[in-house]
Amino acid sequence: MRNSADVVIIGGGISGCSVAYNLAKKGVKNIVVLEKRFICGGSTGACGAGVRMQWGTEMNCLFSKYSIEFFEHANETLEYDGDIEFKQKGYLLIADTDREIEQFKKNIEVQHACGIPSRMVSLDEARSIVPHLNTSILKGAAFCEKDGFLNPFHTTDAYYRAARRLGVEFLHPVTVIGLTTSGGRISGVVTDKGVIHTNCVINAAGGASKQICDMVGISVPVISERHQILVTEPVEPMQEPMVMSFGLNLYVQQSPHGSFIMGRGCDAEPRDGRVTSSHEFLSEMAKTITRTLPPIGKLRVVRQWAGLYNITPDRQPIYEKSADVNGFYMCIGFSGHGFMFGPVTGVVMSEMILGETPTIDASKLSLGRFGRGEMVFEPSVV
Template sequence: MIPLTREQVPATADVVLVGAGINGLATAYELAQLGMKNIVVLEKTYIGSGSTGRCGGGIRQQWTTEENIRLAQESVRMYENMSAELGYQVFFRQGGYLMVTENENDLPALRDAVALQQRCDVPTDFLQPQECLEIVPDLDISRIKGATFCPRDGTAYPFAVVWGYARACHRKGVKIYIGTTVTDLKTTEGRITAVETDRGTIQTPLVVNCAGPWARSLAAGIGVELPNRQERHEIMVSESLKPFLDPMVISISNGIYFSQSMRGEIVGGIGDSDEPRLPGPSRFKTHSGMRFAVRFAQALLSYYPRAAEVRMMRQWAGMYDVTPDHRPILGGVDGLDGYFHSCGFSGHGFMLGPMTGKRMARFITTGRRDEIIESLSLERFSRGDIQADAFVVG
């Protein structure tokens, strides 16, 4: 049972976090671990209702920028202990990630990525197509030109992760208010002073914007311009099957990813570069479409023909909060004391969330930006310091 409250919000808090997805809850938990008191998390609907509860649960360390590798690597260490630490089973399973390409031209970049990951102590190897069959025996390798594999990548159950963090937060005295929308942030003379909600106002000197796809509009209300855009992404789950697939398989050629959950379902999605980008409030629409179902089924069968008899049970959509370089935006804003954000995670906020929460909590309590928060600051865009990660899939 996760203790939640829809009561009137308190008049004051030492810190308010907006959003009960993985980032809001992990940061709240880590702030409490560091001894902070009177922590309040505000969530407009329910825990995990944003991108987190709609995600594929994939956790990989195979990235091409050092920040993403480090955040994912440190998060994997946390996922390895998460069930014990939070006192809640999060179903983390390390079946590895097999990343394939159909394009010879990608091979040098894949080899470079393996070298960088190995320098960071991530045990990724480059594989010839034939070697993929040792990992996924029925994979159709006829178009695959090369692959990389990291056995320590894996998946976890997204709802269990947020429920686990929520329970651990509660044990530490953090108050989580669901059904509570933040309508405005208040500032006076360059400082955060309060958070207004549809259930009352909270006076607070610190706000952490973990509102996922809604982070941009929340920040805009106090004049902070985030370059994030929102993208709808669809995903599906099949009927349950006997265990046959250990790793997550992803293709950097067509953007498909699929794995088998511990309940036996195939869970997977595919990116769609032709997806129309809707303007205004329509950009938050999370409808499901036949186009996705067909594209996903075709791509799945092209790599895994034995899935032909499998029935899709359900499909749904969620939002990516995408930045120009597909890397998150962390930290604060010069000239606005007490305001922090942790957003822009594109399709990889679930895997980076635990360590991001730890680093953000350290930053908020000490005021010292570590090298990763520095590198992922909002100012990087005005400095022109953009290093896009090459392998953004989904």
Template sequence: MKTKAAVVVIGGGVIGTAIAYELTLRGVRDIVLVEKNTLFSGATARCGAGVRQQWGTEMNLRLSIGSVKRYETLAEELDYPHGIEFSQTGYFMPVYTEKQRQQFEKNVSLQRKFGLDVQYLQPEECRSIVPIVSLDGLLGATYYDKDGYLSPFHTTAAYAEAAKRNGVCIEKNTEVLGFTMEKETIRSVKTNRGDISCDCVVNAAGGWSQEIAQMAHVTLPLFSERHQILVTEPIEPLFRPMVMSFTHGFYTQQEPNGAILMGVGDPHEPKGYNMDHSYHFLHTVASLVTSVLPAVGKARVVRQWSGLYNISPDKAPILGLPKEVNNMFLAVGFSGHGFMVAPMVSEMIAQMITNEELSIPEARTQLDLGRYDRGERIVEPSVV
């Protein structure tokens, strides 16, 4: 393993590998990416794989729109022959309360300002998009056909392999144990496989990012929380878009092979690093999803798994430097939707490191860690 690098990226998920690649595009050489497990083994590998642009704040809209645009041609850009399985089958978001209707209408008018042709569907129109949706209590839905999903595994592999071709050293099974600091500067990264002296560090450690930051005496306002997903065996095609209900707290999608994937947040889930499975989750998600989509009830569950959301106070990412350390760039706190904004986030972290103007200049002052001290949160009304 190298003992000296310009940049050490911590984390082999989609964010870390994409940042390493973006840095090579800007002429940075001598990059080492360290991952304590294997590539795509943390939250990236465990996520629901959806990418949506139907957000309720300008920042989240700009992050997701720019990312989807990049995803549309990313496999070609990264020269990844398998492809990243990007499929734009839409997101369908049902409405059940008057309050929700008003919020969604507000969201749609903002989304339309950003050029997204999001439809607001009346109850009778919903079945033209999701034929199996129950009309019980349904007041309408929003639908955008350019939202979709892609393979987190192949996307990360594509970024990692392109980064490697451009000279990045990727070190698996390499766990960060601490830093050697000199005042406010990290001088080297200590790992279980030796030390790497470096000019700067990127913290893209997902569910463990607050622990990495703490090693440099930076306390991040983040916590991790288990979220669970199940998948069924393949059955005949029943619905195409991701169905995401804020009322029930679930999202579900039928993959091209016919398998149906579904997840639900648990309001009683304790903070922490637990990645076990629970029967409670199976029962909860099955009850909720079959109440909205009764026809999926006959599908048989083959597997359940869990992963960690890394949750920030306003459920928006934290990007950039903390005030206590002048060379640890944070790409953390994605709160369950890091995969869908990875292209824009990684581009901007690389731009910060190379002192370029950011693709979204406001991100420097709106997504920095300091916003919490200033009381300036990005309040996103549309998160499950």
């Protein structure tokens, strides 16, 4: 293994691959990405694959709008010989309480100010968009036709291959076991395969981001919580948009190859890094989907899996150039939305590292916001 690099990125998910690509495109040489398992082997590869602009905070609206506009042309931009399978069939957000309808209306005001084409829809219209929706338990819905979902493996692969063509070196399986500093500056990365001397390290480690920060004595307020998903057998196309509900605790999409992919969260989920499966999730998911979209209950579940939400107190990411350790950067705490913000992460971090004028203002997302109490709370997360 090489023993020095100009930049070392820890994590081979969407964030690490996007940062690597953006840095290499700007002319940075000797970039190494270290991945514990394999490319897309962590939370990116376990995610629900959706990308939506229907958020409650301006920052999340703008980030996801940027990402969606990138994904629309990503096959060409990244010169990918495969297909990221971006399907813009919309997100139908459904609500079963009046309180949530009020939240939707507030969110839509924020979205419209950002130029996002979202709108409230009647239950009749919701049923015309998703005919198998059980509207008898619902109060209303919101819809944005430009939202959608795409293949996380292929999207990460597109970034990975583009970065590789630009000279980025990807090393896996390599586990980072320590970081060294000298005079307040990053000096190296200690791995299970040897030491790499470097003055620039980017923490894009997803579920393990806190452990990486601990290695340089930086305390970050993130937890990694297990979130589970399941997938059914493939069937003929019957549902175009992602259907999501914060109150009912559900998101479900029919993937391009015909299977339904669905997930939900639970406060009792373990936070010790495990990504095992539980029967409690299977039961709760089955009950929720059968009640909300009854025909999907007729389908067989073929597999369930899990990934980690790396969650911050305000459920927005941390984009940070460390003030305490020179040369240490982090893009962490995506709170379940790291995949859809991948294009933004690469741009924000590469500009931050090179000291360029930011094209996307992410200054409100520095680590210091938690100490100062300047958090921007995102209300709309499953």
